[in-house]
Amino acid sequence: MTAVPLPYRVTAHRRETADTATLYLTPVREALPDFAPGQFAMVHCFGRGEIPVSVSSVQATGGLAHTVRAVGAVSAGLCAARAGDVVGLRGPYGTAWGLEAARGRDVIVVAGGIGLAPLRPLILQTVAAPEAYGRVSVLVGARTPADLVGREEIPRWPTAFTGVTVDRPDPGWHGDVGLVTALLDRAPFEAARTSAFVCGPEPMIRATARDLTGRGVAPERVRVSLERNMRCATGHCGHCQLGPLLLCRDGPVVGWDVVEDLLSVREL
Amino acid sequence: MTTTAPAAVLDRAGLDTLVTTLVAQGRTVIGPTVRDGAVVLAELSRGDQLPYGWGVELDAGRYRLVPRADGAAFAHSAGPQSWKNWLHPAHERLWSADRAPDGTPAYTTEPLDPPQYAFLGVRPCDLRAIAIQDRVLTGGAYEDSRYGARRRRALLIAVECTEPGGTCFCVSAGGGPAAGPGYDLALTEVLDGDGHRFLVRVGSEDGARLLEQVPHRAADPATEATARASVEAAAGRMGRALPEVDIRELLAASPDAERWNDVASRCLTCANCTMVCPTCFCTTTEEVTDLTGDHTERWQRWDSCFDLDFSHLHGGGPVRASARSRYRQWLTHKLSTWYDQFGSSGCVGCGRCIAWCPAGIDITEEVRAMDAERPVSHAGGTGEQ
Numbered sequence: 197m198t199a200v201p202l203p204y205r206v207t208a209h210r211r212e213t214a215d216t217a218t219l220y221l222t223p224v225r226e227a228l229p230d231f232a233p234g235q236f237a238m239v240h241c242f243g244r245g246e247i248p249v250s251v252s253s254v255q256a257t258g259g260l261a262h263t264v265r266a267v268g269a270v271s272a273g274l275c276a277a278r279a280g281d282v283v284g285l286r287g288p289y290g291t292a293w294g295l296e297a298a299r300g301r302d303v304i305v306v307a308g309g310i311g312l313a314p315l316r317p318l319i320l321q322t323v324a325a326p327e328a329y330g331r332v333s334v335l336v337g338a339r340t341p342a343d344l345v346g347r348e349e350i351p352r353w354p355t356a357f358t359g360v361t362v363d364r365p366d367p368g369w370h371g372d373v374g375l376v377t378a379l380l381d382r383a384p385f386e387a388a389r390t391s392a393f394v395c396g397p398e399p400m401i402r403a404t405a406r407d408l409t410g411r412g413v414a415p416e417r418v419r420v421s422l423e424r425n426m427r428c429a430t431g432h433c434g435h436c437q438l439g440p441l442l443l444c445r446d447g448p449v450v451g452w453d454v455v456e457d458l459l460s461v462r463e464l
Numbered sequence: 465m466t467t468t469a470p471a472a473v474l475d476r477a478g479l480d481t482l483v484t485t486l487v488a489q490g491r492t493v494i495g496p497t498v499r500d501g502a503v504v505l506a507e508l509s510r511g512d513q514l515p516y517g518w519g520v521e522l523d524a525g526r527y528r529l530v531p532r533a534d535g536a537a538f539a540h541s542a543g544p545q546s547w548k549n550w551l552h553p554a555h556e557r558l559w560s561a562d563r564a565p566d567g568t569p570a571y572t573t574e575p576l577d578p579p580q581y582a583f584l585g586v587r588p589c590d591l592r593a594i595a596i597q598d599r600v601l602t603g604g605a606y607e608d609s610r611y612g613a614r615r616r617r618a619l620l621i622a623v624e625c626t627e628p629g630g631t632c633f634c635v636s637a638g639g640g641p642a643a644g645p646g647y648d649l650a651l652t653e654v655l656d657g658d659g660h661r662f663l664v665r666v667g668s669e670d671g672a673r674l675l676e677q678v679p680h681r682a683a684d685p686a687t688e689a690t691a692r693a694s695v696e697a698a699a700g701r702m703g704r705a706l707p708e709v710d711i712r713e714l715l716a717a718s719p720d721a722e723r724w725n726d727v728a729s730r731c732l733t734c735a736n737c738t739m740v741c742p743t744c745f746c747t748t749t750e751e752v753t754d755l756t757g758d759h760t761e762r763w764q765r766w767d768s769c770f771d772l773d774f775s776h777l778h779g780g781g782p783v784r785a786s787a788r789s790r791y792r793q794w795l796t797h798k799l800s801t802w803y804d805q806f807g808s809s810g811c812v813g814c815g816r817c818i819a820w821c822p823a824g825i826d827i828t829e830e831v832r833a834m835d836a837e838r839p840v841s842h843a844g845g846t847g848e849q
Contacts, residue, residue: 200559201561244751245750423777425774427748430605432606434746434747437805441805445604461720
């Protein structure tokens with residue numbers, strides 16, 4: 197494992213929303229080991245710094261994509277990168293979604309905002325092998341229609357049910373309005389044989405996991421991806437602690453059975 | 465590593481020769497010396513720089529040098545620094561990058577050529593602290609290669625503790641004034657009618673080779689007995705103690721304890737405890753560029769969980785905004801979740817955090833208060849195991 201970033205060239209830049217972009221990346225020379233959906237890279241923006249970003253696309257060619265929302269100096273610099281620019285990547289780090297354990301089961305994917313990005317490669321793997329899974333549902337929530345990541349792509353996924361809802365509609369919005377958890381009523385699944393994958397803001401993760409387990413999905417079958425400040429990604433900087441967990445090492449993807457109690461403690 | 469080399473005795477001149485021999489071998493010798501009103505750790509070139517004739521007086525928020533009539537060199541307990549200042553320095557460059565005219569950065573790892581340290585006067589508590597940092601920084605899936613390189617080259621000369629301070633509690637933290645494993649040589653200072661001398665035990669091949677180059681004599685039963693007796697006596701003279709309860713379980717069950725509010729009203733969140741703690745390892749990173757904009761460097765520096773920015777999430781602010789949550793994070797991590805993360809407690813009982821806290825917060829007293837409150841917090845239900 198390399199301690200310094202490897203240069204990756206931006207082959208395409210896709211604007212997702214006003215503040216979010218997806219960078220498609222290919223190694224300039226040497227490639228990092230393969231990423232599994234759910235894992236993350238430390239992405240270096242020259243002269244600004246490094247941030248952890250989950251992979252939003254993994255390709256057999258070694259190509260990757262990262263979807264970044266401009267919320268700070270580094271992420272704004274990355275969002276401004278254009279095709280031909282070079283960024284640095286370290287990784288892969290952390291735990292994966294663990295889609296293998298969902299084989300033969302109904303699959304529910306619940307995303308809030310940019311939380312769809314880390315789930316995207318998982319969704320693509322699931323819908324590419326329909327014989328391997330039961331009914332697949334994708335539930336997406338966003339603050340407003342303009343904040344919806346993957347708006348063109350979502351309707352094309354061949355799922356048993358796809359629902360999209362927004363908190364605040366605009367005049368052109370004819371879809372659902374409200375919490376993403378309200379879409380669960382329409383998703384076809386048999387709780388006892390369902391695996392769920394959830395990513396989004398922490399309140400949304402808590403509400404979704406509680407609804408899913410309340411309907412009978414086993415807590416360990418609800419896998420959530422969490423975010424904390426990270427500086428090193430190798431378990432040495434101490435920033436990503438959540439109680440007993442180091443989220444760069446024990447996460448970012450963890451079972452709800454492991455984190456339910458931890459996330460119920462304020463400011464842990 | 466154990467060796468069968470017999471124990472030996474050095475006199476004061478022998479200890480002086482030990483220091484000059486290490487220097488002559490090209491080692492950077494770090495040991496205790498008196499400076500700025502404290503026994504600090506600093507680079508030594510001669511044995512007479514050791515704090516002969518100085519002791520310390522320690523209490524919560526208090527550290528004073530006191531002269532000693534007996535001329536002892538190692539009759540002081542932990543000072544403001546620890547060995548992490550050298551093994552895990554406060555500020556270091558990780559890598560740099562230069563951007564070619566076509567915009568492609570070339571990343572360069574910082575070269576690894578650390579000094580060959582010899583640490584003289586490593587207390588048994590600090591020997592354990594080094595082993596704990598070894599597990600954190602080199603024992604996981606990834607090794608901190610800079611720490612690892614410095615550590616593997618370092619020679620550790622422990623000095624057993626015969627004069628515990630008022631803030632010491634190593635025995636109740638699972639250690640003791642006797643040196644545990646990990647040393648190359650272990651000294652025990654002996655001062656009696658037969659003179660000022662140091663019992664030497666050998667812990668490694670490197671230690672045995674070093675001892676061969678220093679004038680010494682075979683250990684006599686009287687010196688060994690006196691050394692043993694003063695270390696055993698020290699175990700009973702600790703200034704403080706952690707309560708004898710399952711502290712790991714106690715703190716895991718106490719996230720909602722009322723005591724956190726009490727300690728938060730006294731804690732200045734100044735981070736002193738984390739800076740002086742010999743096991744606190746947290747760091748942050750900084751990007752530093754030059755004026756051309758084509759050269760950038762990645763620096764690592766110590767960070768503290770007491771800093772508001774430590775848990776900052778862009779778009780969400782700090783996870784731990786209150787002083788209460790930050791003190792809780794430090795204490796709970798140190799004494800409880802450290803087990804989950806790294807397989808042991810993070811506390812060795814050196815007492816530095818008590819002495820150097822400007823508010824005089826005492827970790828042993830906080831744990832005792834937490835234990836006293838326990839039935840109440842259980843009734844409230846915490847949801848944690």
